[in-house]
Amino acid sequence: MRPRIVVVPPSAETGKIAQELAPAGFETTLITRENGQFAAALSEANYIICYPSVKLDAAFYQMAPRLRLVQLLTAGYDDVDLAAARRVGVPVANNGGANAISVSEHALMLMLTVARRVIWQHASVSAGRWRGNGPSPRMYELFGKTLGIVGLGTIGKKVARLAQTFRMRVEYYDIARLSEDAEDGLGVRFRLLNELLANADVVSLHVPLNESTRGMIGEGELARMKPSAILINTSRGPVIDAAALYQALSAGKLFGAGLDVFDPEPPRPDDPLLRLDNVVLTAHFAGPTSSRAFAMPSTTCSGSSAVSGRYGSSRSYKICCSRAETRLTRPRNPVPRRRRPARGRDPLPDQTRRRLVCRCARHRRPQWLVAP
Numbered sequence: 001m002r003p004r005i006v007v008v009p010p011s012a013e014t015g016k017i018a019q020e021l022a023p024a025g026f027e028t029t030l031i032t033r034e035n036g037q038f039a040a041a042l043s044e045a046n047y048i049i050c051y052p053s054v055k056l057d058a059a060f061y062q063m064a065p066r067l068r069l070v071q072l073l074t075a076g077y078d079d080v081d082l083a084a085a086r087r088v089g090v091p092v093a094n095n096g097g098a099n100a101i102s103v104s105e106h107a108l109m110l111m112l113t114v115a116r117r118v119i120w121q122h123a124s125v126s127a128g129r130w131r132g133n134g135p136s137p138r139m140y141e142l143f144g145k146t147l148g149i150v151g152l153g154t155i156g157k158k159v160a161r162l163a164q165t166f167r168m169r170v171e172y173y174d175i176a177r178l179s180e181d182a183e184d185g186l187g188v189r190f191r192l193l194n195e196l197l198a199n200a201d202v203v204s205l206h207v208p209l210n211e212s213t214r215g216m217i218g219e220g221e222l223a224r225m226k227p228s229a230i231l232i233n234t235s236r237g238p239v240i241d242a243a244a245l246y247q248a249l250s251a252g253k254l255f256g257a258g259l260d261v262f263d264p265e266p267p268r269p270d271d272p273l274l275r276l277d278n279v280v281l282t283a284h285f286a287g288p289t290s291s292r293a294f295a296m297p298s299t300t301c302s303g304s305s306a307v308s309g310r311y312g313s314s315r316s317y318k319i320c321c322s323r324a325e326t327r328l329t330r331p332r333n334p335v336p337r338r339r340r341p342a343r344g345r346d347p348l349p350d351q352t353r354r355r356l357v358c359r360c361a362r363h364r365r366p367q368w369l370v371a372p
Contacts, residue, residue, distance in 0.1 A: 002027045006041050008050035010073070018049060039063050047071065052079040061088045069093060074287070075100075075154075078209035078236060097154040099287035104158035106286035107204050107234050110258025111147075113280045114230050115140040115202075120277065140201075140228070140255070142166040148200030150193065150216075151207035151235065152178070159204055160188050171196050175212075197224040202232065209236035219244040228255050234286045237263030246272045249279060260286045 004027045009015030015030045022028040031041045042048070042064040049071045054060070056070060061084055070085065070092045077094045085092045113119065116139050124132040147163045149156045149172040160170045170188045173196045183189060193216075197203060203225065207213045217231070218241040225231070231254060233240055242263060248254045256278040262271070265284060273279055 003046040004029060004044055005047045005049060006031055006045040008032065008048065008054055010051055049073060052077060056084070056092070057081045058084040061085070061090065071095070076208065076236065100154045100158050102289045103155050103234050103286040104162055106260060106282070107159050107232050108162050110232050110234070110260070110280055110282070111142060111202055111204070111230060114256040114258045115142060119280055142168055142202070144168070145201035146171060146199055148172070148191070148196040148203045150196065150203065150205050152188070153206060156206040157186060159206065160186055171199060194224055197221055200229060201226065202230045204232040205235045205239055207235050207239060209238055214238050215241050217241065222248040222254065225254060227253055230255055231257040234260045237261040237265060242273060246276070249276050256280070260284055
């Protein structure tokens, strides 16, 4: 019997793309949680592709005794019960990097929108006030400013590169510091978090939500920032203490903020941040674009193929840990095997390799979960 992939798509478009990209030799089933067939489909599923909105708890794994992989469509995994996955030995792979381009562009858009008071300008012109019929508000250029990136992962690195096109100086804070050569290559400099907050004209958050990052930007951290500073959050809402942020913005202790994420989501109608004129708000839309609608199912389907052993080897896979991300890797400079160093190179230089890359604290370096 062919292995079965169960896809719980967020939209009909994503489901159609997932079916088209499903690897040969698999049976692909599209299902929704509302149609009453979810439990029946899980009982036969070998792989599931879904958003973390599907409740992945102990009861879920009991309904899916044949499950070999949970593949998330998103990079975020904060709503996933990883302990339950570890107990049953089922790896959970996130989709790191699938929406990195769109999120990084969105972060730059928020920086520009806040710095140039675009919302105020639009409201004034559309209401017939041209330039507001009064003194113009302060506005800033990004040129020559210092950007502080908190969390230099896939998205953080892309934000750094985009910011450098505006001639911004880029500093970063991350629990895993880059080597000096890597910092030079990317054009960034490491700072401790408190140093970064005090130096930066713009602070952009790109961290996962976990116990160490929940509330990491609170009253004390906001107090260290410049009164002219801008705070951007495209990561997760609970990373910022919303009450402390409101106090800082309403008191003029920050120039402004651009928020794509909230706690909770959607925000409550009486959330005081919604009433501030120095805040730009978007509805957790940094990731979804038409381009990403194709890329996200594409990389998730490769995860199922990798675990099944259809790329590289049919040997059984090794569970390195219960959280990994699928990545598509290609050798940078393919050359004949006899001229390639034996160590540190892809064994198949002329082919694309699909691998599961572990990103947990124990395994910061890429780990093969599928035998090469």
